Each structure stands twice: as structure tokens, then as C-alpha cells.
Amino acid sequence: MPRRPAPLPATLASSGFTVLEARAAGVSLTRLRAADLRTPASGIRHPRELAPDAVARAGMLGSRHPGAFLSHFTAAACWGLQVEPRNRIERERIDLAVHAELPRPRGKGVRGHRLDLSHDELVTRDGLEVTSPARTWLDLASVGCGIEDLTVAADRIVWARHPLATVHQLERMLLRHRGARGIRSLRIALDEAIEDADSSRETRLRLHIIGAGLPRPVAAHVVRDAYGRAVATADLAFVEHRVLLEYEGDHHRTDRGQWAHDLDRFNRLQGLGWICFRIGAAQFARPDEVVAVVAHALAARASRDMPGA
Template identity: 40%
Template sequence: MRGSAYHRVWPDVYLPAAVVLDLEARSRAAYLWARRWGGVLGGYSACALLGADCPPRDAPAEIVVTTSHLRAPRGIRLRQDDLAAHECREVRGVEVTTPLRTAYDLARRGSLEDAVVAVDELAGRFHFAPEELLVMAERHAGARGCRRLPEVVELAEPRAESVMETRLRLVLVLAGLPRPVVQHRVRDRSGRLVATEDLAYPEHRIALEYEGHEHFTPERSARDAYRYTRLQDLGWRVYRYSRRDVFRRPTEIVAEIERALARPP
């Protein structure tokens, strides 16, 4: 096992060297290390197993345990908490917190933006209302971080179709701009669907779109060009933003949309 064919991930836990040590692989390995103490994958590790696309790239593997005497190896986040039986489920042989419990845990920590991103992704993917987090908070009265749950729930939008779409929406809303409509359908004068916009201010005919890498294939670029032409013909103004824009120039985005809202449609 000490040869070049295997990685030593955690004490007594090895993986083949060919396995990419992404969050899911590290989380599975952490579960093998902790299962003797009844550990359950939680937080972003649960997201990775559940298929939710919200964990940060550098998120540590996270284990929820009921005992306080354990010391985790470097790279594992160990969290002591009490989990009810209905707050856990098995995913491909691994015990993880349920989507609702995972959203509840992530909504209570980290930045406000990261919390809303996690709730949007989990609530949209697993079809529960963000307000259910408030019901869970009543069952866990006094838990750390519960005071900000109402704000997270108010900002959440399960219809968001991507993490970056949520982040673009939060750039606007947290700066004080009106809340845009999510996944707004634009129809032509005959009632035919022209486009479904990520974010929109319909009364102003303003659309905002997050442009991920998938928008830059030749086929998608051609479709987008046709769609933008039809939107412009209907009097819509389309603002397109990239990941770099959202993270590096949020102030400019807010200023651009403020100016757009100030002009008549």
C-alpha cells in the first residue's frame, strides 16, 4: 500500500493513485475513516454525494458525529451534532445528511451569499420550499446561526438554474436594486416563446444572463445570436455577464443595471 499505486488519504484509508481526489472522493474516504464512530457526511460533503453543484473547490471533507472526543486528521472538518433518523439517508453505500438538513446546516454558516447559493441549489434540485428551513429551526431551537435563517430564506429562489445565476441575482439584490424575476419567459406578439431569461425586469424589458463556458460553442453561439436579435426586435435590452464579471466587477454591474432601470423601456 505504500507504493506508488495508492494514495494514503487518511489513517488506514487508501485510494488507487488513478482516482482524482475531488471532494466526493475525499469525502468517501473520510466516511471510511469515521464510520466506526457512526460518522455521517454533512455540509458540502453531503452536497457532493447528493449531486448538488454548490461546494467550493477547496471545501474540506465534513463528518458529523455525536461524540466530542475525536480528533480529525488534517483535511477533515469534524462537527459534533445530533441528527434525527429522518435527517440522514444512504447514497451509494454512504450515510449523508438529507438535502433539507444539509441546506439547514449550510444556511447557518459561512457568507450570506454562500448560504443562499446552497439553499437555492438544494431546494431547486430536491423540490422543497426554503421555508421548511424555518420549521426545522423550530425543532432545533437554540442552534448556532439560526437567527439569520429568515434572511437566507427571504433571499432564496429555488427556480434558479445555476449557482452563478444565484450569485448574479444577489449582486443586484444585496446592493438594493429591485428583485428580478427568475426564469422569465418572453413571448412574441403571437404568444410564441422567444426566450427564457435567467433574470429579468419585465416591466422595463431588461434581461440579464449569466454566460458560462457552454455559451461559447459554435452551435450555442449561433442560437444565442438569433435569440438576442429576436429579443431586441421586441424591445428588450439584454445584459450578459461572465463569472469574472460577477466576482471582480459587481459594482459596475449594479451601476449598469441602475442606469438601465432609470431609462424608459
């Protein structure tokens, strides 16, 4: 029967750690090769039952690369921009960058970059150096992000409830880096960005609707009753046609109080003459079908409202 590995020091057992940290704590190289530890990148270990997120792993890796900071997709995860590589292997890699005069970070699990940064394009967040939200957005275009992902990121950055930067700051970033890779996509994304999008799925749904040639919906539209009292704030609304869409996460189904509230709200909206489409994960996975039913509703309303109809 295989011998059970010796316990790790308590400071290491609850999270990921570097080999240098483990050796300093008295852990042998033989122990670091035991089957109960995973090696997500060269020089990094973590207990197999744990899975440190990208930002945590980046912090550990950064300690092995003097002058390194988080960038690109890893910086996007740090800022909550909700974009990531499409490829699983690429998703598992950590983006580490250094200033242009330093050697590019290399090693297992690392995607290294050399960046020429202005002083305000590198900040500290939760003890880690990371490219600023505006600079992160700029850099995402250089690693394959298209217009949709860049718009998702821009929407989150300028989100009115918790802005990470202003539209003006994003505009200045584009002016400062006129020759940046993907500059045309960045400009289009900035033109499409709004301050009222509450989620990445709402943004993606809005872009799909616009791309299908339907009228541009209004985000965060407040529906009021005949007395001017707010009844609901619709995620997306075609105000002229009284058609709205709401994206609902699974908690709308599993939380009984939320479910009851949603039903009351839905009934009140219907009573005010609104056509309401409730979009969940299953519907979001079939955006063409959502566009088709919305287009039908808009056409029906337009036909009804025509003179003589």
C-alpha cells in the first residue's frame, strides 16, 4: 500500500504556493513531487483538491518573474470583464507581462508579453500589479478578441453602477495608441458601448439583436404606470413598440420569493400592454430563435399601430 504523503505546513495546505515558498518552509523536493499535488505551471504547486483561480495563480507565478505584472486575459479576469480565450488550453495559461526593456516571461502555463506602458497604465489591485482597465481593454484586441468581446469589456468598464474608467479615458487610450493591433475593432466596440448594461449576456444579446437588423433596444428602460410610478426596469426595451426582454439567471427560478416577485411584475407589465420575453440560459444559447420571435412581435405591433389597421 503506497505511503501517505506527509502533511504540508498549514500555510501551504489551504492554497497554491511556489516551490521556493515550500522549500523555505522545509518541504522536500520528494514531497513536492507527490501525487496529491498538481503543477499548473513550472515552479507552482497546489493541493489536488484545490483549484486556485487565474488571478491567484498569476500572483504566484509573478513572484518567479521579477518585474512581471498581470495583463491581457488574466488582467481582464482581475477586473471582472467576463471575456476569455475560446480555446481551453489558452484559458488555462496565465498572461504575465514585463516592461519592454525586460526579457519576456517564459515557462509552463505562462503566456509572456513585453509592453511599452505609460505611467498610468499600470496599477496595483489587491496587492498585485496589473494593467489598468483601459489598457487591459486595449491589449485584449491584440490577442484575438473580436468586436463582441471588446464591447462586453467596454460595457463593464464604463458601467454606471461601478465604473472602472470613463468613456473619455477609453477614447484617450485609443488616441495614445493609434497604431495598436485591432484599433478598428476597438473603435467600433467603443461606439457600441453603453453605461447601462448590467451583464455580459445582456450585452451579447443586444449586439445580436442589432446585428440582425432589428431596431436598437434601450437598456435599463424604466416602465411606468399611468400615474408615473416605476413598475420595472427592463434589461432591453423597444419602447415605441412596447416590447421588452429580460435576462434571468437561475436564481429567478430557484428562489421562491424572487419567483413570486417576478410573476407579479410580469403580470403588471402585461397589464400595461407590454409584450415581455423572459430569456434564460437555454434561450440565450439559441439567439437566432430569440431574434426571430422578437422580430415577429415588433412586426405585429408595427402592423397594429399603422393608420387604418
